[in-house]
Amino acid sequence: MIDNNQQQKKLSLQLNNGTSFFFENTGPLIRPALNNKCLTLMAAIAACVAPPSVKIAVAAETQAAATIQFDIPAQDLAQALGAFTLQSRLHILYEGAIAQGLRSAPLKGSYRPQEALRRLLIGTQLRADFVDERTVTLARKAASATDADGANAETLPAMRVTAGVVFDPNDPYNTEYTIQNSSTATKTDTPIMETPVNIQVVPRAVMDDQQTIRLQDATKNVSGVQRNFTFGNGYESFTIRGFSSGSNFYRNGVRMFAQSSETAHLNQLEILKGPAAMLFGRVEPGGLVNLVTKKPLDQAYYSLQQQFGSYDFYRTTVDATGPITNDKSLLYRFNLAYLGTNSFRDIVFDDRIFLAPSLTWRLSDATEVNLNFEYKNEDTVDDSGIPAIGNRPASIPLSRFLGEPWENYHVETKLIDFNWTHKFNDHWKFQNGFVWNDLTYNWREHYSTSLQTNNQTLDRSPWLVDSDRESHTVYANLTGDFDTFGLHHKVLLGGDYFSLQADKAQGVDSDPSSTIDIFNPVYGTANLNSLDTMRKNAPNFFYTNNEEWYGVYFQDQIKFLGDKIHILGGGRYDWASASSSYSTVSFANPANTNNEHFSPRVGLLYRPWQWLSLYGNFTESLGSNNSGRSRTGQPFNPQIATQYEAGVKTELFDGRLTSSIAYYYLTKQNVLTPDPVNSQFSVALGEARSQGIEFDMKGQVSDSISLIGTYAYTDARITKSNDNNLGNRLLNVPEHSGSVWGKYDFVNTPLQGLSFGAGVYLASEREGDTANSFQLPGYVRVDAMAAYSMNVMGTKLTTQLNVNNLLDKRYFASSSNSASILPADPLTVIGSVRLEY
Structure with missing residues (x-):
């Protein structure tokens, strides 16, 4: 049951399994002419698909400033939002038809809830508007939203991320040029902002935009890296910080010797500046x-x-x-x-x-x-x-x-x-x-x-x-x-x-x-x-x-x-x-x-x-x-x-x-x-x-x-x-x-x-x-x-x-x-x- 009371601004829903949800909002969420349409409450959908042992503490305070570990594969958007609600404890409100036929982007890694939701909605042409730190409404990306009866919805401020985030570099649809984490510098998954060395990452999105065929087509995006003489394209070698890398490069942290590389199977290229022998053994000091x-x-x-x-x-x-x-x-x-x-x-x-x-x-x-x-x-x-x-x-x-x-x-x-x-x-x-x-x-x-x-x-x-x-x-x-x-x-x-x-x-x-x-x-x-x-x-x-x-x-x-x-x-x-x-x-x-x-x-x-x-x-x-x-x-x-x-x-x-x-x-x-x-x-x-x-x-x-x-x-x-x-x-x-x-x-x-x-x-x-x-x-x-x-x-x-x-x-x-x-x-x-x- 959904009760729409404009004066009390309350929403309630009871499921067949007896689980009940009741929310009260102290400010305006959205003002469309609802008529017979219903707002879909994703916390309820999540409860439907969750096993009985899962308890959804919807009244718990969302820690918007903290990062949460997400693991949501690409799937039907409604299902993805249900999984997101389980993991983030946010209340997401939207008109049921708005998610129909849409598919979410995959979401895996540590994110702040605001950024996680933005990543989940990539490619859907939907935006997330945060009413407060616990409540979110979804709308189509436009200057104003109009429902089927012609009533205009009030435009709410767009979501704004106020702190650093971590993107999923394995997402094949990721178009971001920024990678927040790297393992090359420390052999641990560590934010670059917390790593006291110079580490540069060229993500797949850059390689695709520039149609990278050879490694030097990617390294041109990093300061102080020059291609060495390699008898044409016989093998990979670069000058970094003034010193040649010799005939060695690394694949997933393991040394490779004197060969040319294919780029089709690369997810990203990471260049560590300076001596790296502490983790990798004998290696040229430039990087x-x-x-x-x-x-x-x-x-x-x-x-x-x-x-x-x-x-x-x-x-x-x-x-x-x-x-x-x-x-x-x-x-x-x-x-x-x-x-x-x-x-x-x-x-x-x-x-x-x-x-x-x-x-x-x-x-x-x-x-x-x-x-x-x-x-x-x-x-x-x-x-x-x-x-x-x-x-x-x-x-x-x-x-x-x-x-x-x-x-x-x-x-x-x-x-x-x-x-x-x-x-x-x-x-x-x-x-x-x-x-x-x-x-x-x-x-x-x-x-x-x-x-x-x-x-x-x-x-x-x-x-x-x-x-x-x-x-x-x-x-x-x-x-x-x-x-x-x-x-x-x-x-x-x-x-x-x-x-x-x-x-x-x-x-x-x-x-x-x-x-x-x-x-x-x-x-x-x-x-x-x-x-x-x-x-x-x-x-x-x-x-x-x-x-x-x-x-x-x-x-x-x-x-x-x-x-x-x-x-x-x-x-x-x-x-x-x-x-x-x-x-x-x-x-x-x-x-x-x-x-x-x-x-x-x-x-x-x-x-x-x-x-x-x-x-x-x-x-x-x-x-x-x-x-x-x-x-x-x-x-x-x-x-x-x-x-x-x-x-x-x-x-x-x-x-x-x-x-x-x-x-x-x-x-x-x-x-x-x-x-x-x-x-x-x-x-x-x-x-x-x-x-x-x-x-x-x-x-x-x-x-x-x-x-x-x-x-x-x-x-x-x-x-x-x-x-x-x-x-x-x-x-x-x-x-x-x-x-x-x-x-x-x-x-x-x-x-x-x-x-x-x-x-x-x-x-x-x-x-x-x-x-x-x-x-x-x-x-x-x-x-x-x-x-x-x-x-x-x-x-x-x-x-x-x-x-x-x-x-x-x-x-x-x-x-x-x-x-x-x-x-x-x-x-x-x-x-x-x-x-x-």
Whole structure:
């Protein structure tokens, strides 16, 4: 029974099971001409579907300022609102017809009730109006609401979130640019505003808006990150805070070695600035790039996308996920990507197939098991780029390829990731995992070595080598939280084991007669058949490499004074060994190194208000490049790095726009750079120092406007050296770099579904080598996009067009030495059609 009494302003409802609800409102809720319509009271619906043992304390006071853990899958909106009422204890009033035929967005994670309801209503075109902290009315998004009889409802103030929130990054329909939590910096799920380090996240929404195909398409949205020279797209490597990341990146916190990445299965990209050895072992001190992959969902979701564009570019991606069993204890996800494309570089191409099936088995509310498999088969061409003449890249067409037409680089990768977690209770959790990664390489190509004194003839060496590399990682973590003497602790105890075995590789690595004229190239001076015969019968390249380490670590995150003070402290001890050998005659006895090192980290963060955090940290780390090759065949001593950092973080516009600014001072010993005599080898320069300021901003300033802004000042120089490089700048590091990206979505207008975006990316002049003998010119690049989404028979259809380097700016991505400078993409167009349901 619903009793509508305008004077008493009371609502009562009695259910068949005897449960009664009675509410009294002391102020006006809404004033439509009700006639025979009824208001649906969601607390009552929730009571209908709840088991008898569930007691709904509707009279309890809602703690609007506190966060609540929600777990509501995408479903019929009325059912979702019923579940929301159970979990939030809010009273939600709306006309019954307003929710008919609508479907909620999934809601999982810790939210304040106001923000949780806003997230639940994404895509429904409904708004939530809070009458008081316990009572909510729903209405269609409009300046005024009109019922069927023509009476106008009084417009109430829109909901306003007054504190930080946590969004669900796993929601495939999430369009937010802001991610509130990250686990990369601490290996625990911690709000970024409470983490005293610089951690930046590029969410899936940004990747979709910019049609991210390669990792560098995503890292351009983070300050102080530059692409390294990688022979085209042979593997992933970046310069962060002035230092190269080497050939390593991380996948869900586990180290990956020397390979290119597919982005179709990524949920977000997290970049941790500064040394991270305390948690991850041997790692470059500038920072690390961590790929966070998509996980199986308990609600069905399907996506099919076809992309096409310049240089015969075609890419097909599939994303399917959902429950396998009715009780949703067994979930699956399947990602597929096929890429076929030529390049603006002559002869260069890329042909890739990628598969990533995964399963999640929820044995109970406390125990979960995950099994992931990845397979990639790729054929492409390693690209040495173009040489320098004088102090600038040679003035030849960017399309000119200086290898041979028969060149091919084939790589096959396989990965198995098994992990499981068990929650002993609400405070303690154990996690254990194993990752196996196998890579098979087959190179048939040339690389540039040096330009002769006539500034025309380029010397080249063939590279016909087969190699297998296999890595194993095992890890275990115990996390828990507890209180002592007014202090709240979140502790982490863990350990890991990593091994890398590069099987004995042999092939051809020299042929001085192989040259080419860079202004008038004539191909065919190198014969594949004769070189391949030499590779089999008379190889002149032999190489082995093995690494192994054990590490144990601890960490304590302490907060007190009403969560205003946060202290981070911890350390890691590593036992590491490496062996490697290089020979032009036969396999030599490997040289071995054994090292032990303790890497501490401490940080302090003060959060005087919800929107502001002030932080500082000190870190030491053990480096990772001790496996590099020298011309003598001897391995290098381990790197040691030290960093001091201080910064400010903010959350504005109700937590939807985040920003950070940081100053750091970072030193590193035993820096490895290309050997000036032979660039395939490395030399240790002694010590390098990098200091600078970084600014990052991303998020929404309104429902229509999304923004990303970055800036980095980086002063990275050689501070100790026995050669003439003392005081020189490090290669591929611009002193100034930055970007601005903005997108406008038409909301609640006749153009609803239409979006426009544009971005500007810039970098100042960069040194091309450690001798600072030539420079890569600075550049300013402009990108743009347009997209339109519509609903077609219950399916979301999105068409999109991206234009990168809109003004066709000639610039260069990176260099390795004066013989190898990689040109960047000219004007490139990518179109796409995507179906989601």
